[in-house]
Amino acid sequence: MAYRQTPAVEARLQDNRSRILDSARTLVSEGGWREAQVASVAAAAGIATGTVYRYFPSKAELFAEVLSAVSQREVDVLTEIAKSDGTAIVRLHAAVGTFVRRAMRNPRLAYALIAEPCDREIDEARMTYRAAISEVVRSIITSGQLADEMRSDVQSDIAASVIVGGFMEGLIGPLSPLSRQQNNATDIYRHEVAILADQIALLACASVAVSSGPTR
CATH class of the missing domain: 1.10.357.10 (Tetracycline Repressor, domain 2)
Structure with missing residues (x-):
């Protein structure tokens, strides 16, 4: 049987994604593309750096979505x-x-x-x-x-x-x-x-x- 995510898990994943995007946008607002590093985004979002890459394979893809x-x-x-x-x-x-x-x-x-x-x-x-x-x-x-x-x-x-x-x-x-x-x-x-x-x-x-x- 294929695994299906529960509503609670889906909500948590969506919340993480939104927090990543919000944090990235804030950092770009403060210092532009060059100053906004993935590690900084992760810290601002309160998650591990590796978690960011679960949602966005690269920094460029993350900021392109921002x-x-x-x-x-x-x-x-x-x-x-x-x-x-x-x-x-x-x-x-x-x-x-x-x-x-x-x-x-x-x-x-x-x-x-x-x-x-x-x-x-x-x-x-x-x-x-x-x-x-x-x-x-x-x-x-x-x-x-x-x-x-x-x-x-x-x-x-x-x-x-x-x-x-x-x-x-x-x-x-x-x-x-x-x-x-x-x-x-x-x-x-x-x-x-x-x-x-x-x-x-x-x-x-x-x-x-x-x-x-x-x-x-």
């Missing part, structure tokens, strides 16, 4: 904005601005997700994430083109790739651990983030907005 889980939440948030009421320009501005503000809530984690050098498996997960973000932006642009709210002389997929690449590139400096970071609980920091989010969103919208004059 990236995927965190990134999916961002994709979900932007998808809801894309489906909301309002013109395409309003939704695009909201989507880009929201992405920037959410990234700046946890700059170290966002830098790891967007730009920090990493293992191939992690980078592949990062590319999947960027493609998903681009697809959300493409859907907004397509709806704007159909409603004559956005330029029809550009392909929506190309425009989306340029916009996503642009706002992620625009975040690298502000997110970088080498840049001066203020306490994100201060009014000054929140004001600067609001300006950053609005500026990046305005530039993204300007690239696809219908112009009153001829385009080249």
Whole structure:
């Protein structure tokens, strides 16, 4: 007879897995990919290092899943904005601005997700994430083109790739651990983030907005 895990065992295994992922995410938030070692994750989760490898065969696979889980939440948030009421320009501005503000809530984690050098498996997960973000932006642009709210002389997929690449590139400096970071609980920091989010969103919208004059 094949062994079947009891509900209690299954719950314990799932709890271990969740604790590993939560601990890994916290460590990445504090020091990026390089500082988050498997032994440190195990210690933070209160389990043996060997137990981590029971769930994740390698460090790269563990952190690729961390990236995927965190990134999916961002994709979900932007998808809801894309489906909301309002013109395409309003939704695009909201989507880009929201992405920037959410990234700046946890700059170290966002830098790891967007730009920090990493293992191939992690980078592949990062590319999947960027493609998903681009697809959300493409859907907004397509709806704007159909409603004559956005330029029809550009392909929506190309425009989306340029916009996503642009706002992620625009975040690298502000997110970088080498840049001066203020306490994100201060009014000054929140004001600067609001300006950053609005500026990046305005530039993204300007690239696809219908112009009153001829385009080249």
